[in-house]
Amino acid sequence: MSDERPTDDSIDDFFIRCGLSTGDKIDCYNFVRRLYPNEKITTALCQGFCSMTVFVGADIVVQFRPEAYQLDLCIATAARNIYGEMAPETAYIGNISSSGLHVYSMKRMHGVSFKTFRMCDIYLERPTYYRARLCKDFAVFLSTSWHNTSEQHIPLGQVGKSINMRLNSLCSDLPNRFRARAREILAKLSEIESLPWILTHGDIVAANIMVDVSSGNLTGLVDWAEAERLPFGICLYGLEEILGEMTEDGFGYYSDAERLRTTFWLELCNMIPRLQQEHVLESVKLARDLGVLLWHGIAFDDGAINRVVQEGGRDVDEIHRLDAFLDLKTQNPDWISKI
Secondary structure (H helix, E strand, O other): OOOOOOOOOOHHHHHHOOOHHHHHHHHHHHHHHHHHHOOEEOOOOOOOOOEEEEEOHHHHHHHEOOHHHOOOOHHHHHHHHHHHHHHEEEEEEEEOOOOOOOEEEEEEEOOOHHHHHHHOOOHHHHHHHHHHHHHHHHHHHHHHHOOOOOOOOOOOOHHHHHHHHHHHHHHHHHHHHHHEEEEEEEHHHHHOOOEEEEOOOOOOOOEEEEOOOOOOOEEEEEOOOEEEEHHHHHHHHHHHHEEEEEEEOOOEEEOHHHHHHHHHHHHHHOOOOOHOOHHHHHHHHHHHHHHHHHOOOEEEEEEEOOOOOOOOOHHHHHHHHHHHHOOOHHHHHHHHOOO
C-alpha cells in the first residue's frame, strides 16, 4: 500500500479551523488505513471548507467532518432517491473519539470536476460543444426534481425557513444597485413559493459539477452537505458557473454564453412542459434571481450564512457574481421568444 500525504495548505487550514492538531490529522489517516489496509489512499486535490476528503482505491471517498458540519443522512438518502447516480451514495462510518470528527464513506462518482475538465486538452479543442452538452444535461438533471416529489416529508432547512427574513435583510443592506431587484422579488415571493419545493443542491460551482472526460456528459454533483428543500429554480445560479468563470477583472462570460443559455432553457422547457405557460416561467425566473441573491448576496462566514455582503474586502467575488448574474441580459434573455 502507498499513501499520498496532503500538500495543500487547505488540509492544514481545516485542522486549524477546527482547533485540532497535526496528531489529529495523523489519526485520520491511521483510521482509514485500519479500515482499508490493502488500498491506496490519496488526498483529494480539491478540499472543501468544512471537511477533509481522501480517496480509497478507485471507488471510495472517505470524508472527515466536525460536529458542526456533520452530514444529514436523511438528505443524502433523499438526494440519491431523487437523482439516482447523479448524487453519491453516502454512509456513516463512525467518529474519532480524540478529535470528535465524524467519518463518512461515499461511492466515488465517475469523472472529474468541471473545474478540472476546463483545463483538459479535449475540452480546449471544442469548448462550445462540451458546454452545450453540459447545459442540456444540467437541464435534464433539474427536471428530475420537478417530476419527483416523493421526498416532500423532508423538513425545511436553514434557508427554506427564513427566506422572507433573508430577503428583507437583502432589501435593506445590499449595495444600492441590487436592492430594487431584491424588493421586486420580495413583493412576488408568493409566486415563487407556489412552485414545487424540491431537494436543491446547496453549492453548484464548477468544483462540484462532475463530468465524464471522454464524452463531456454530466455524471452528477458532489457535496450535498448544504442541500435542502426549496422552490424549484433557486439553484439556477449554477447555470452561470457553466457559462463563465471568475477572472482577475470579475466574473466573465464565454463568448457563446447567451447562445448556450438558450440551449439550456429550450431543453428545460422541453423536459418540463409546464414551463411553457408564461406565468410559471416568470415564477421560475424570479426563483432564479432569488437563488442568486441568497447564494451570493449573503456571505459564508465560517459556516454562518447571516451577513449580507458588502463592497470590497472579502466579499469582492460575491459582488462580482451579483453584478454579472443580475445583469439585465441574463434576466431577460431572448430565449423566451423561441419556446
